[in-house]
Amino acid sequence: MKDEVIRRLGPLLLAVLGLAFVPFVTSDYVLHIAIQILLWGFVYTAWSLMGKFGLVSLGHGAFLGIGAYASPLLWNYTGLTPWLGIPIGILLAVLLALIIGYPCFRLRVVGHYFALVTLALSQVALLTIVAARDITGGSLGMTPKAVGHSWYALQFPEKPYFYAIALVAWAFGLCIWHLVDLGKGRAALEAIAEDEGAAASIGINVMREKLRVTVTSAALTALGGSLLSQYFMYVNPDTLSGIAVSLQIVFAAIAGGMYSVFGPTAGGLFTIALPEILRISLGTNFVGAANTIYGALLVIFIIFMPRGIIGWVESRLAAAPAR
Amino acid sequence: MTRVDIFLLEAVINGILLGGVLALLALGLNLIFGVIDVVWICYAELVMCGMYMLFWLHVFFGWPILLACLAAIVGVAGLGALLHLLVISPILGSAPINQLLATGGMLFFLQSLATLLFGTDFRNIGLRLPVIELGDIFISYSRLLAFGTALIGAIALYLFLSRTYLGIAMRAIAQDREIMGLMGVDQRRIYLTTSAVGGALAGLAACLLVLQYDVHPFIGLSFGPITFMICVLGGLGNMIGGFVAAFIMSQIIAIGGYYFSIEISYVLAFVFFIVLMFLRPQGLLAR
Numbered sequence: 001m002k003d004e005v006i007r008r009l010g011p012l013l014l015a016v017l018g019l020a021f022v023p024f025v026t027s028d029y030v031l032h033i034a035i036q037i038l039l040w041g042f043v044y045t046a047w048s049l050m051g052k053f054g055l056v057s058l059g060h061g062a063f064l065g066i067g068a069y070a071s072p073l074l075w076n077y078t079g080l081t082p083w084l085g086i087p088i089g090i091l092l093a094v095l096l097a098l099i100i101g102y103p104c105f106r107l108r109v110v111g112h113y114f115a116l117v118t119l120a121l122s123q124v125a126l127l128t129i130v131a132a133r134d135i136t137g138g139s140l141g142m143t144p145k146a147v148g149h150s151w152y153a154l155q156f157p158e159k160p161y162f163y164a165i166a167l168v169a170w171a172f173g174l175c176i177w178h179l180v181d182l183g184k185g186r187a188a189l190e191a192i193a194e195d196e197g198a199a200a201s202i203g204i205n206v207m208r209e210k211l212r213v214t215v216t217s218a219a220l221t222a223l224g225g226s227l228l229s230q231y232f233m234y235v236n237p238d239t240l241s242g243i244a245v246s247l248q249i250v251f252a253a254i255a256g257g258m259y260s261v262f263g264p265t266a267g268g269l270f271t272i273a274l275p276e277i278l279r280i281s282l283g284t285n286f287v288g289a290a291n292t293i294y295g296a297l298l299v300i301f302i303i304f305m306p307r308g309i310i311g312w313v314e315s316r317l318a319a320a321p322a323r
Numbered sequence: 324m325t326r327v328d329i330f331l332l333e334a335v336i337n338g339i340l341l342g343g344v345l346a347l348l349a350l351g352l353n354l355i356f357g358v359i360d361v362v363w364i365c366y367a368e369l370v371m372c373g374m375y376m377l378f379w380l381h382v383f384f385g386w387p388i389l390l391a392c393l394a395a396i397v398g399v400a401g402l403g404a405l406l407h408l409l410v411i412s413p414i415l416g417s418a419p420i421n422q423l424l425a426t427g428g429m430l431f432f433l434q435s436l437a438t439l440l441f442g443t444d445f446r447n448i449g450l451r452l453p454v455i456e457l458g459d460i461f462i463s464y465s466r467l468l469a470f471g472t473a474l475i476g477a478i479a480l481y482l483f484l485s486r487t488y489l490g491i492a493m494r495a496i497a498q499d500r501e502i503m504g505l506m507g508v509d510q511r512r513i514y515l516t517t518s519a520v521g522g523a524l525a526g527l528a529a530c531l532l533v534l535q536y537d538v539h540p541f542i543g544l545s546f547g548p549i550t551f552m553i554c555v556l557g558g559l560g561n562m563i564g565g566f567v568a569a570f571i572m573s574q575i576i577a578i579g580g581y582y583f584s585i586e587i588s589y590v591l592a593f594v595f596f597i598v599l600m601f602l603r604p605q606g607l608l609a610r
Contacts, residue, residue, distance in 0.1 A: 054420075056420045056423075100597070103601045104601075107601050107604060108604075109600060109601070109604060111419060111420070112362060112419060112420075112423065113555065113600065113604060115420065115423060116362075116551055116552070116555055116600075117596075117597055117600050119548060119551070120548070120552060120593040120594075120596050120597050121593075121597065123548050123589070123593050124590050124593045124594060124597075127586045127587075127589050127590045127593070128586075128590055130586050131583075131584055131586035131587050131590065243544065243547075243548055244544070247364075247427050247430070247431070250424060250427070251424065251427070251428065251431075254424060288435040288436070288437075288438030288439035288440075288540075289435075289439050290435075291431060291434070291435030291438070292432060292435040292436045292438075292439050294431065294435070295428055295429070295430075295431030295432030295433075295434070295435050295436075296428075296432050298427075298428035298431060298432075299410055299425050299428035299429055299432060301428075302414070302421055302424050302425045302428060303410070303413050303414055303425060306414075306417060306418075306421055
């Protein structure tokens, strides 16, 4: 067990140490991209906690949106520090996860149906934010009141601060991934994914296992959402909730490889760096060209590499010694 | 009758007419859902493609509207068949969720391609049908037309499914996919035909929607989600259920929009969907 922990934490520690030096050697622009990759990588990892057990949620846009809006709203209207606002957002997301998860799991809403129920959920979140435009600014989005450099308000105009926060959050997300992967729940969830009835018949508490992983995933997603809004200092319903965001999360996690610990992060690298590179190389003459290539690549990925980039690399590495 | 009641009545009537459009949209998706057991997340984007085809053929190339409509229906039917051949059939054997996601990727692809080709401008076909005035109530002619076409489309589809060999084979495959192969039905051909018919229905929906809405690359997002909900609510492949569900959803949207706001009305519709999924997971009309 101890060896296992070292074997698992080793690469993660190395990655964090290596990435810690990035702010000293790069420009603000690269740092800006890196922060986004880490934060989104964190969100994608949170999704993959459910996704790899066959719980394909298209509702993570809702959890992300709640996290993203809770702390700026509380900050603007009551002056409550994000240090409390973020936990409140996480709590609300967990509550929503329970409200939607409990009946889903009780009534065995699985597969397509689970995906569609959660899809409706993310659309409900998006439309509620837009409808409450007097408070949330509707489709125009809103900005938390800026106070300059402040630990109390969790606002840092200098990028290295947020880079550090993003790196810590990302490493925390991967640790949770390992915890779930090492825990007893993993075998139970894999059994449930294979055959729910059989799993229940050998004494697995299906409801508890599913709810636990759902709540964990929703909480982490909400945390990711709140960090994204603190970093960008701007929240918008279309970029942080709704069906498009939910699909983006699912795609990135799958493209990267949802069965591997670094997979979702690779998905983040792919989905954030690729459009950026395409945008720079194609210029602004072709609005939409980058996304067109991106969309086509997604389809190709799902057809030819269903286990994602990292999954593909792993299977290659595993196949190599046999030759 | 007081003033308010008239507005409410107008909302209800418009709701019924909106239901016709939604029912038509759900019809094609339902067919594909029922026969191939695949959710085309990009279904509404196919409708968007049809709307663009119509716009360019009619406004840019000056084709007469009926000919342009016909071309759009055939064009989208072709797109449907192409989608099946290129995206769905290579992954028919893999996890159902992968098929759902692959068509989700197509949603991004089609949306961005439309942005690339046509920009994000709202385009209007410039054809406005008159508004019918019944006393104090205003009814849009284009909605009435959509409603009527949806009814005719549903009946035509019903006849096709119950009276022709191909239609019966489609329904049989929806019931038992293994056995039908053994009975000598060419599954691939049936799937391809179903996709083309589903595409044609999307094209038909495009013809009617273009009369009421401006076309832009993201229009699919305003119809897509509600269309899936209707199909599932009605029960997969259950055409009558889909029809009933379309009218219930459209009434929630219309009346909710009258009392609150349009966003809240959609929220109510989606919440209604979620709750009903818990109460009647097999669909509204399931026994």
